[in-house]
Amino acid sequence: MSSQTAPADPERHALTVLEVRGLSKRFGPRNALDSIDISAGRGEILAFLGPNGAGKTTLLKVVATLLAPSSGSVAVEGHDVVEDAEEVRRRIGCAFHDVMLYENLTVEENLRFFGRLYGAPPSGERLDALLAALGLQHRRTDRVSTLSRGMKQRTALARAMLNGPRLLLLDEPFTGLDEVAGEALKSFLRDFAASSGPVLLTTHDPRLAYELASRLVVLVRGRIAREVRPEGTSIDGFAQEYRRLLGG
Amino acid sequence: MLREALTIAAKDLLVEVRTKERLAALVLFSLVVVLSFRFSFELFGVHDGGLAQSHFLVPAVLWVTVVFSATLGMLTVFSKEEENRCIEGLLLAPASRNALYVGKLVSSFASFVVIALLTMLFLGAFLPYDYRGQYLPVVGLLVLGTFAYTALGVTAAAVSASSRMREVLLPVIMIPIALFTVIVPSIAATSDVLLENLSGALDEVRFVAFSSVLFVGVSLLVFDYLWEA
Numbered sequence: 001m002s003s004q005t006a007p008a009d010p011e012r013h014a015l016t017v018l019e020v021r022g023l024s025k026r027f028g029p030r031n032a033l034d035s036i037d038i039s040a041g042r043g044e045i046l047a048f049l050g051p052n053g054a055g056k057t058t059l060l061k062v063v064a065t066l067l068a069p070s071s072g073s074v075a076v077e078g079h080d081v082v083e084d085a086e087e088v089r090r091r092i093g094c095a096f097h098d099v100m101l102y103e104n105l106t107v108e109e110n111l112r113f114f115g116r117l118y119g120a121p122p123s124g125e126r127l128d129a130l131l132a133a134l135g136l137q138h139r140r141t142d143r144v145s146t147l148s149r150g151m152k153q154r155t156a157l158a159r160a161m162l163n164g165p166r167l168l169l170l171d172e173p174f175t176g177l178d179e180v181a182g183e184a185l186k187s188f189l190r191d192f193a194a195s196s197g198p199v200l201l202t203t204h205d206p207r208l209a210y211e212l213a214s215r216l217v218v219l220v221r222g223r224i225a226r227e228v229r230p231e232g233t234s235i236d237g238f239a240q241e242y243r244r245l246l247g248g
Numbered sequence: 249m250l251r252e253a254l255t256i257a258a259k260d261l262l263v264e265v266r267t268k269e270r271l272a273a274l275v276l277f278s279l280v281v282v283l284s285f286r287f288s289f290e291l292f293g294v295h296d297g298g299l300a301q302s303h304f305l306v307p308a309v310l311w312v313t314v315v316f317s318a319t320l321g322m323l324t325v326f327s328k329e330e331e332n333r334c335i336e337g338l339l340l341a342p343a344s345r346n347a348l349y350v351g352k353l354v355s356s357f358a359s360f361v362v363i364a365l366l367t368m369l370f371l372g373a374f375l376p377y378d379y380r381g382q383y384l385p386v387v388g389l390l391v392l393g394t395f396a397y398t399a400l401g402v403t404a405a406a407v408s409a410s411s412r413m414r415e416v417l418l419p420v421i422m423i424p425i426a427l428f429t430v431i432v433p434s435i436a437a438t439s440d441v442l443l444e445n446l447s448g449a450l451d452e453v454r455f456v457a458f459s460s461v462l463f464v465g466v467s468l469l470v471f472d473y474l475w476e477a
Contacts, residue, residue, distance in 0.1 A: 065339075089340055089342040094340055100337035102331075103331060103332065105259075116255045117255050117256070159337070
């Protein structure tokens with residue numbers, strides 16, 4: 001069913017995985033996203049910050065093909081999210097605030113189900129490795145309904161990794177994680193970015209974003225209010241500027 | 249597409265078997281409706297050998313109960329996917345969204361056909377009614393009619409899924425469309441079978457089969473667009 005669209009410039013696309021140009025998304029009269037331009041390549045972790053309703057989740061959902069852009073273009077490895085949505089979905093992994101897991105299925109049943117659905121049924125070995133990497137081996141036969149929020153979040157991340165994505169989209173991935181799990185996740189994301197492709201994540205925590213990301217993007221009312229690299233500012237300087245942009 | 253569809257159907261059936269939530273509620277609903285008819289008939293003295301034995305009335309009671317139960321079941325087809333926004337997990341599959349339609353059609357049909365057969369059993373036991381020995385043809389009609397109604401219902405459920413008024417909207421969309429394409433022809437076919445008018449029944453069967461093909465065809469054409477936001 002899917003059509004293969006070859007990237008126009010393969011060399012350039014090998015470096016740039018995500019390209020967003022003039023993206024706007026309107027819900028009725030309200031502009032959730034307004035003329036967003038951004039690109040991301042392998043090795044990068046982009047942290048999107050901003051107040052509630054700034055458009056962070058909407059941006060991730062447009063890239064994930066769950067929402068259609070009102071105008072502008074979004075491409076993942078040269079595949080347009082509207083024209084070639086199936087190819088885009090083949091290349092991305094998503095873990096949003098809602099964990100997208102069936103409460104009445106076990107961790108393993110959920111992962112096997114989504115793996116088959118995403119065209120990448122996990123072998124026993126792959127499943128073991130994934131569960132081990134996210135510290136879930138001891139809960140693999142437990143129903144999701146019995147897991148804590150943090151465990152569900154980790155299972156959602158395992159689901160997002162099933163198809164070997166080239167771009168990872170994470171909506172507030174640190175919510176509900178304790179300090180140890182949070183540190184493990186940071187390390188996991190750094191490894192992913194270095195070996196597989198860029199990570200786009202949203203957070204409300206400027207210090208966490210500063211520590212983890214290679215680029216910090218502040219969204220306010222659907223627009224990019226500030227985009228900085230951590231090396232160009234201090235953590236306190238950024239936190240202060242972030243509060244100012246939020247009007248605090 | 250078929251692989252993804254069967255994966256979704258298998259998951260739905262596993263969850264259904266494990267929780268038995270929907271099936272138990274629908275069986276109970278069907279039983280309550282059948283018993284309501286049974287005591288209504290008795291109230292007016294039309295129970296034994298009277299109106300309740302009519303080969304016109306029984307098919308109507310049977311199909312109205314099946315349609316009401318299936319409509320109730322349709323409400324949960326996509327609303328259950330709202331838990332943890334699992335629907336987004338399904339929509340992220342790198343496949344045509346028609347896989348979702350076919351998967352939901354298979355799993356819903358499997359559940360509703362069980363309800364339809366149990367409804368037939370309840371009517372037989374509580375009215376009581378012997379279907380004049382035409383059990384297999386009536387079962388065949390129930391399978392066909394339930395499939396046609398489900399084929400329409402899955403798309404109607406998807407249309408109404410995002411509405412806050414879906415409990416009202418779904419039957420308002422479904423029943424008028426199904427009335428002359430599935431429900432009335434199925435009642436007529438069942439009545440013809442009970443009266444051993446097989447040529448008449450065959451005409452109605454062809455009509456319901458055509459409706460099934462039409463509903464599946466149209467659904468496959470429009471289903472992708474239903475999820476565009």
